[in-house]
Amino acid sequence: MEETFETYVSASGKTLKIVSDAHSVKDISFVEEKGPDSSTQPEILEKAARQLEEYLSGKRETFDLKLDPDGTDFQKKVWDLLQTIPFGKTKTYAWMADQLGDPKVIRAAASANGKNPIAVVIPCHRVIGSDGSLTGYAGGLDNKRFLLELERANGVLTLFN
Template identity: 40%
Template sequence: MKNTHKAYYNSPIGLVEVTSSDNAILSVDFVEKEEDASEKHPEVLVQCIKELDEYFKGQRKNFTVKLETQGTEFQKKVWNELTRIPFGDTVSYKYIAEAINNPKAVRAVGNANHNNFLGIIIPCHRVVGTNGKLTGYAGGIWRKEWLLQHEKNCGILNVEPTV
């Protein structure tokens, strides 16, 4: 069994728990309270917290931290496609299904989004209903709305990442 480590980030929309192995991020999730955090943080965990901080401060549009996705091949295909959605933009579940050459898999795309354990970094919040309405988000619709507005505001300011 591999070592896992946890750290927390207090974002403007709630507490974010980040879990990593020794060399890759395993999950990024909103939580209600902190559990026991790791005493020793591997470099990848420190980098992820730094990148999240830059994102929430409007200084980062793209994440570079190493990720380890755990899911089916279909889910990984969907998640990979999500990373192609430009910062500040939205696409529909149907668009993602078509982009992965499986146009009838709209519901399966929604399910893959629901099983994305790397929220914010793999931007499932950028996927909306075909009619443009905000639909499901594990962190809550109000957080999805906040994240989209945050990215739109940053896009207007044209803030470039400071690394």
């Protein structure tokens, strides 16, 4: 197993833990408080921290990072699909299932969405219920609401577009 490194980013009362190997981001998650940063900071980790700080401060809408989340082939397909949802837009779980080619996979797609290990950059927070409700989010509904409000404040958040 390849060595991993971590660092933390905080803004607006939120803290994100970023984990990478020497080449790619492996995990980004909301945490209650900062832990110790790795003594070694590979370039990809520094780049991820910088881009997340810019996003949280309203100066970035897209990310340019090499990602390598651990998951099944189906989960990775869902996570790739999530990355097509633009900043300030939301989609539904039904849309996800349709894009995956089978409306019957809606529960599997929702499950994969919930297991996304790279919060914010793989924007699972942009998926909401068909009725516009903020349904489950592994990082907590308060963080989902925070991210959607951040995007609304820095652009025009549109539902279902």
